Amino acid sequence: MSSEVPLMTLKSLxxxxxxxxxxxxxxxxxxxxxxxxFLEWQVGLFGPPETIFQGAYFKAILTFPLDYPFSPPCIKFISDIWHPNVYPNGTVCISILHPPTADEVSGELPSERWNPTRTVRTVLISIASMLNSPNINSPANVDAAVMYRKWNTNNDPAYVDRIKDLIEKNKSLAESDGVTIPLTLAEYTTHTKPVEDTPDMGDLNLDSDYDYNYSDSDCYYSDEEEYEDD
Structure with a gap:
C-alpha cells in the first residue's frame, strides 16, 4: 500500500x-x-573509542511514518548486532521510539516516550548512548541482556567476545559504504561522510509539491508483540 507523503512531513524531514x-x-x-x-535514511553507527565497541560499525535503516513528527520513526539494524535493546530481527526497542500512549505494562513514563518535539537528532543521540549503556530491565534480546549482566557483574568474557566478532565481521561493510571507522575520540566527534554524494539541499524547493510515495514497512510492531518478546 502506497500513499503520498504530506508536504509538512516532507519539509520537516x-x-x-x-x-x-x-x-x-x-x-x-x-x-x-x-x-x-526522504522517508528512508541509512544510518552508520560507530562504536565509542575506549569502550568494548571501539572499532565497531553497525548499519541501520531509519524509516519515517506518514504523520511524522506526530508518530515516531523506526530504526532497524541491517547489519549483525548483539545488544539487549535490539530485537533479533534488528529492530531497536528504546523508550523514545515508543508511541506517546499510556502503557502500564512497560512502566515507562509518558515523558520518556515519543512526542512531536523530538527530532532525528535526539533519536540518534539515544541510539549512540544505548550502544554502550543498555537498559537491561526490559530487554528486547533476553539472551544478550543475560550475557551483558554476567560480563558487567562477574567479568564473564562471553559478551565482549561476541562484540569483538561482530566488529571484525562488519569491517568489510564499512569499507563498502565508504566510511572510515573512528578509533580515537577526536575522530569519533568528526563528521565522516559516505562515499556517495549527498543531495544538494540548496537546490530543493521546499514549497514544491513533491510526489514522494511511502510504503508500509515490516519494521513496525505492536505493543503486544513487543512485550511478548520482552
Missing part, C-alpha cells in the same frame, strides 16, 4: 536531514537510501 549534514551527531552518519525518498 528535508530540514532535519540538511541540519544533520551541517552538524552531525557524534558517532553517527546518515545518508539517503534514495535521493528522491
Amino acid at each position: 528535508q530540514k532535519e536531514f540538511k541540519d544533520l549534514q551541517k552538524d552531525s551527531v557524534e558517532g553517527c552518519v546518515v545518508w539517503l537510501t534514495d535521493d528522491s525518498n
Whole structure:
C-alpha cells in the first residue's frame, strides 16, 4: 500500500536531514537510501573509542511514518548486532521510539516516550548512548541482556567476545559504504561522510509539491508483540 507523503512531513524531514549534514551527531552518519525518498535514511553507527565497541560499525535503516513528527520513526539494524535493546530481527526497542500512549505494562513514563518535539537528532543521540549503556530491565534480546549482566557483574568474557566478532565481521561493510571507522575520540566527534554524494539541499524547493510515495514497512510492531518478546 502506497500513499503520498504530506508536504509538512516532507519539509520537516528535508530540514532535519540538511541540519544533520551541517552538524552531525557524534558517532553517527546518515545518508539517503534514495535521493528522491526522504522517508528512508541509512544510518552508520560507530562504536565509542575506549569502550568494548571501539572499532565497531553497525548499519541501520531509519524509516519515517506518514504523520511524522506526530508518530515516531523506526530504526532497524541491517547489519549483525548483539545488544539487549535490539530485537533479533534488528529492530531497536528504546523508550523514545515508543508511541506517546499510556502503557502500564512497560512502566515507562509518558515523558520518556515519543512526542512531536523530538527530532532525528535526539533519536540518534539515544541510539549512540544505548550502544554502550543498555537498559537491561526490559530487554528486547533476553539472551544478550543475560550475557551483558554476567560480563558487567562477574567479568564473564562471553559478551565482549561476541562484540569483538561482530566488529571484525562488519569491517568489510564499512569499507563498502565508504566510511572510515573512528578509533580515537577526536575522530569519533568528526563528521565522516559516505562515499556517495549527498543531495544538494540548496537546490530543493521546499514549497514544491513533491510526489514522494511511502510504503508500509515490516519494521513496525505492536505493543503486544513487543512485550511478548520482552
